[in-house]
Amino acid sequence: MIKKVKTVKDKFKIYGDFISAAPYGSGHINDTLRVIVNQGGTELHYIFQRINENIFKNPPALMNNIKRVTEHIFKKIEDEGDEEITRHTLYVIKALDGRSYTQDEEGKYWRAYIFIEKARTYDVIETAEQAYEAASAFGLFQKDLADLPGERLHETIPDFHNTPRRFADLEKAVAADTAGRVKDAQAEIDFVMNRKADTSKLTDLLAEGKLSERITHNDTKLNNVMIDDETGKGVCVIDLDTVMPGLVHYDFGDMVRTSTSPAAEDEKDLSKVTMQFHMFESLLRGYLSTAGDFLTPRERENLPFSGKLITLEIGIRFLTDYLEGDIYFKTHREGHNLDRCRTQFKLVESIEEQMDDMTALLNSID
Ligand code: ADP
Ligand code: GN1
Numbered sequence: 001m002i003k004k005v006k007t008v009k010d011k012f013k014i015y016g017d018f019i020s021a022a023p024y025g026s027g028h029i030n031d032t033l034r035v036i037v038n039q040g041g042t043e044l045h046y047i048f049q050r051i052n053e054n055i056f057k058n059p060p061a062l063m064n065n066i067k068r069v070t071e072h073i074f075k076k077i078e079d080e081g082d083e084e085i086t087r088h089t090l091y092v093i094k095a096l097d098g099r100s101y102t103q104d105e106e107g108k109y110w111r112a113y114i115f116i117e118k119a120r121t122y123d124v125i126e127t128a129e130q131a132y133e134a135a136s137a138f139g140l141f142q143k144d145l146a147d148l149p150g151e152r153l154h155e156t157i158p159d160f161h162n163t164p165r166r167f168a169d170l171e172k173a174v175a176a177d178t179a180g181r182v183k184d185a186q187a188e189i190d191f192v193m194n195r196k197a198d199t200s201k202l203t204d205l206l207a208e209g210k211l212s213e214r215i216t217h218n219d220t221k222l223n224n225v226m227i228d229d230e231t232g233k234g235v236c237v238i239d240l241d242t243v244m245p246g247l248v249h250y251d252f253g254d255m256v257r258t259s260t261s262p263a264a265e266d267e268k269d270l271s272k273v274t275m276q277f278h279m280f281e282s283l284l285r286g287y288l289s290t291a292g293d294f295l296t297p298r299e300r301e302n303l304p305f306s307g308k309l310i311t312l313e314i315g316i317r318f319l320t321d322y323l324e325g326d327i328y329f330k331t332h333r334e335g336h337n338l339d340r341c342r343t344q345f346k347l348v349e350s351i352e353e354q355m356d357d358m359t360a361l362l363n364s365i366d
């Protein structure tokens, strides 16, 4: 792999001698590496990613989305006189042939980004300030893309946040029981079946024209936003593979899913999993600080429910993957997807218990 990265590096407009490459981060989808090169005695860092083609079927179209989105944000912050532009948006390094990606000898797709220094991502929320900063960064991201010119973005994963569809996929996985695991997950399957009515609530509003499609990130988990090491401020929204048309709720909801519980996504001790209200409050205030002025009243009123919905949806996806034999998400231990599913459903319950308070808080904010 490392030898391959060295060859791939030579296909990008990266000037300097290859020093090393090592796996980086804890994403569930792509292969991510930090690559170090020596340029006249100075070490330069890059992020290289091999795009997961089991999941993303059309890498050139995906990279065209990312190019359009990052160039649009680049121009905006350049006009504002930002002096740290390549810390505030992902910056795609071009290949020697001018494309925004390259291919290795096996035809696999690779991209390279400038490495964002003096900032990091968090897998588990630590402070309410981080929740505020993450939410305000994702809200700003939506706002910046509201005037993206050109045709509709490519749907990199069709029906990505179509929750009724995810429900139907689970039903199919249960009926097929290909890995023989249904017997080990009956309580979790029942949990989902009891909440069928929730799954279509937002997609129905969209179909009735009561909610509108916007350009959204669609994978706003906490470790997809970089936080500055010194200031604690949100620096940059990353992981742009799923930027495409969507509902704002799935973005806000995934922040609630990933930034309110003090437990890891795969925590086995479910007593640790809880929706901490003060974290929700910070998220809500952070999100409204940047997104508040473009949200419609109906979008706004569904924000508390969105946290429950996407937590249920991601739990359904982990459960489906468990039943299908772990074919989608990277797993690192036996039962990993089932453990992840259980934390999601525990969190759904915690959100359900606090839904009235969440709504009351929203209604108390101008
Ligand atoms: P995945 O789709 O697999 O989640 P990500 O794009 O989120 O992959 O990248 C995985 C991790 O790599 C991130 O959580 C982050 O820690 C790190 N990372 C990604 N892009 C950059 C970057 N430009 N600079 C610094 N770190 C990055
Ligand atoms: C995946 O790429 P990553 O690790 O940030 C997944 C998300 C899930 C998340 C669960 C393209 O996100 O949809 O919410 O895992 N991304 C894709 O942790 O499926």
Ligand code: MG
Pocket: 027, 028, 223, 224, 239
């Ligand atoms: Mg990620």
